[in-house]
Amino acid sequence: MISEILFIIGAIMILIGAIYDLIAAIGLLRFDDFYMRTHAATVGTIGGAVLPVFGAGLVALVYHPLGAQRFFMAGIAFTVGILILIIAPTGSHSLVSAVYFGKIGRKPKLVIDHLEEDLPKRSDVAELVREHEELPGEEEEPRFTFRRV
Amino acid sequence: MLYFAAVIYTLAFILYGIRAIKGPTTADIILAVDCLSFDMAAFMVILGIYFKSIMLASGAIILALWAFMLDIYYTKYVLYGEVEV
Numbered sequence: 265m266i267s268e269i270l271f272i273i274g275a276i277m278i279l280i281g282a283i284y285d286l287i288a289a290i291g292l293l294r295f296d297d298f299y300m301r302t303h304a305a306t307v308g309t310i311g312g313a314v315l316p317v318f319g320a321g322l323v324a325l326v327y328h329p330l331g332a333q334r335f336f337m338a339g340i341a342f343t344v345g346i347l348i349l350i351i352a353p354t355g356s357h358s359l360v361s362a363v364y365f366g367k368i369g370r371k372p373k374l375v376i377d378h379l380e381e382d383l384p385k386r387s388d389v390a391e392l393v394r395e396h397e398e399l400p401g402e403e404e405e406p407r408f409t410f411r412r413v
Numbered sequence: 414m415l416y417f418a419a420v421i422y423t424l425a426f427i428l429y430g431i432r433a434i435k436g437p438t439t440a441d442i443i444l445a446v447d448c449l450s451f452d453m454a455a456f457m458v459i460l461g462i463y464f465k466s467i468m469l470a471s472g473a474i475i476l477a478l479w480a481f482m483l484d485i486y487y488t489k490y491v492l493y494g495e496v497e498v
């Protein structure tokens with residue numbers, strides 16, 4: 265009884281994950297902007313990878329043709345699911361920050377950009393660097409030197 | 414049921430591959446390869462159940478970690494100009 269319920273729930277999760285994956289692929293192909301594509305890719309990683317992996321773990325728990333190896337398979341499935349759940353948002357966030365601060369590609373037309381207002385201006389940063397710049401001639405001599413024999 | 418899921422997954426992989434080939438900037442390629450790797454890890458677990466083999470499923474962990482490594486190294490290369498391990 266409980267095994268059939270787990271099997272049906274796992275199968276439904278795998279099917280919903282596959283449909284999520286197709287929607288994310290269409291979105292990644294059709295959107296015309298990197299940040300919009302990031303939105304589609306997030307759907308693809310969480311809905312399209314984490315959900316079917318947990319469903320596969322539930323199916324593997326009650327799938328008797330695997331024999332005693334089914335617990336091993338379920339453990340691998342849950343490990344992969346938790347791992348993707350942790351590292352996919354981190355990776356997407358670091359990639360978007362690299363694109364924004366590294367100024368890669370063209371910026372989309374925005375109504376307002378609050379992050380750009382809060383960032384320090386380039387002239388202020390240059391002034392700060394000039395204040396903290398070390399004057400030449402004040403460096404200490406290196407204490408240990410290699411003598412040439 | 415698994416046939417239907419496998420067909421949809423293959424279609425999605427083809428669409429991701431098109432974006433990974435024609436992406437305008439490097440970040441789009443990295444994003445598409447990232448999605449492709451995570452979904453391929455999920456697909457490998459499902460294939461491991463279908464073929465009754467645990468050797469297929471054990472490669473999924475390494476595939477997921479590899480995609481994460483790609484993101485972090487690209488970010489460090491763009492923002493800091495160097496890749497330190």
